[in-house]
Amino acid sequence: MTSTINPETLSGERIEELQQIAGDHMFMHAAQTNDWRGNLKIYVKGDGVWVETADGQRHLDAMAGLWYKSAGYGRTEIADAVYAQMTAIDSAPSGGSTLPQIELAGKVAELYPDHGARSFFVSGGSEAVETAVKMAKKYSILNGKAGAFKVISRRYSYHGGTAMAVSLGGNPAADPMGPLMPGAIHVTNWNSYRLPYAGDPVDVAIKCANEFEEVIKHQGADTVAAMIAEPISAAFGIQVPPAEYWQRLREIADRYNVVLIADEVITGFGRTGEWFAPTNWGVQADITSVAKAITSGYAPLGAAIATKKIADAFVGGPNETFKHLITFGGHPIAAAAALANLNIFERDDLVGNSKRMGAYLYEQLQSLYSHKIVGDVRGGLGLLAAVELVADRGSKTPFPAEAGLAKKLPKLLFDRNIVSFRAGDLISLCPPLSINKGEIDFIVAAIDSALDELESDLGI
Ligand SMILES: Cc1ncc(COP(=O)(O)O)c(C=O)c1O
Known part of the structure; x- marks a missing residue:
């Protein structure tokens, strides 16, 4: 059976048949089958x-799909770019690369505030977060903090569906999974509508940010590799912090030599009116996780973007190598889609x-x-x-x-x-x-x- 590409040919009978197959054989993500069966x-x-x-x-x-269709639907030039790459060479043999992967790395560095940035391409947001955290841990080791494995994140945040990402996400009770990643420590999230503490919003935001510092001091800075947060928490209801919040996070990360990760899977690539959200507040993260809008969802792709300072620590000998591998990470087809997509962003x-x-x-x-x-x-x-x-x-x-x-x-x-x-x-x-x-x-x-x-x- 082939899929029906021409929607005009979809008869009522065919739609019913599809409903039956889906209802019997498909999981919809994070959805109760009884809620959509027969009515998908x-x-x-x-x-x-x-x-x-x-x-x-x-x-x-x-909702731009699931926070990703930034360039909008029906962009045939993205389809053309994907077709051209797929018919030229769809993927490279081990140890090699392809034109769109290289060009995309260059394009991301051009758009990122630190133009010396280096990208590790993956297949989506959860992998981008996993990669960013692993990179931060290894960076900490290379940077003289051999015992740093702890990661501080915020309650009610969302960082993805894989085991480490669920551990960092602040709502493990959503679907209990037993013991989560050791060293995942949560602090209060910013909430502009129901301030977590009484007082002036800016003071409260700074107090929330200071919780990262309290944990670092309590745990010992040498044990903490990274702090991670979404610039605007969508999962927690589109919580826009005052500028002082991220500025304070940056100060704390610098003071204690902890890697600051911005999880920009939703906010990256223009969602907040800047290419990257912390720019709104004059802040630069050390590592940025992105996905979704990098291709506008035309193909699955994500990345952990490291500033030059972080990335340079991985250039050296075998000891410095980042031994991290995702088979389809930065797939050339997806990279070609990303380039065509970002071209539309710039042109329009x-x-x-x-x-x-x-x-x-x-x-x-x-x-x-x-x-x-x-x-x-x-x-x-x-x-x-x-x-x-x-x-x-x-x-x-x-x-x-x-x-x-x-x-x-x-x-x-x-x-x-x-x-x-x-x-x-x-x-x-x-x-x-x-x-x-x-x-x-x-x-x-x-x-x-x-x-x-x-x-x-x-x-x-
Ligand atoms: C902030 C954030 N991080 C990570 C993820 C996980 O991305 P993915 O679903 O592509 O794995 C999401 C997904 O919505 C997200 O919003």
Whole structure:
């Protein structure tokens, strides 16, 4: 059986058949089979911010796939680049490389604030995080800290689905996996809506950052290899910190000789209106994990980008070699997709558009405060925003699970042709960076109307 490429040929009967196969034989990621069986959305076409299902429904993808479709759908020049590479040479024999891999390493260094940067290419975000942490540990050993194996991260963060990444992610209770990586230590995460401590937000942010220092002092700086954080935690609800937070993280990392890792799997490549998010705050991380937008999801690729200072420690003899290998890491097909993708970013100024349209989106979302159930509108740094719904705005009390928002809201939005993610108490917004004002207006109007219906359903 071959897959059906031409969506026009998808009959109702064929769709039913596909539903049956999926329902019987597929795991959907992080999803309950009973929630989608028989009703799986099968997408067959995409163009810009729009996607189309097999049964002909057209929706605006307000989540850019899963935080990655930054260049938008239907970019045939990426497909052409992939085809050209695949027909020339799809992969290199062991020990060699290919044109797009080399050119991509050069392009990333050109875009990265430290132009001496060196990239270790992998296949996705979790591998990028694993690679960054292993690199930080080995760097620490090479840098005179032989006993450094501990890594400090933040509660309620998300760093991926593999064992080490789950250990660093701050919510292991989400799916208990038994003992996690030894040496994973968690500190308080930044939360702009429900400040973790009383006080002025900037002081509280600095206090949160200082928790990294307290752990380092308590554990002993010689035992700590790295500290890792997402510049804006999407998993924790699009939490944009004040500039002082990352500036303080940088100071602590420098003072104690600890590697600072920015997990930019979501924020990297323009999402925040800068190529890399810490630039917004005048900060440079030592290692940056990226994935998603590097190819806009046209092919799976990730990277751990090391500054020259870090990377140079690995240039020497056998002892300095970074003995880390991922067979398909930086696959030439994916590298070709990344180059064509980043070419679109530069040609169409998608990073500038992210800044401009991000400001517009954030401004338009403010109108939603007319709904009593809107507790907080977050964002303001590029095209990453969230609307948090609460049962009581004054006390910021969340809706009880029985209110059923987690199921109701995605449906209300879908009925208004918006694809959202994890809509529930929180409507996250992460549209393609190519979005325009009219499309943003469409999203905001759809949310407005969905909230009207939700409020009347809840009797508010
Ligand atoms: C900040 C962050 N790090 C790492 C990952 C893991 O990336 P992947 O799912 O490509 O393995 C994600 C995924 O959403 C992420 O948001």
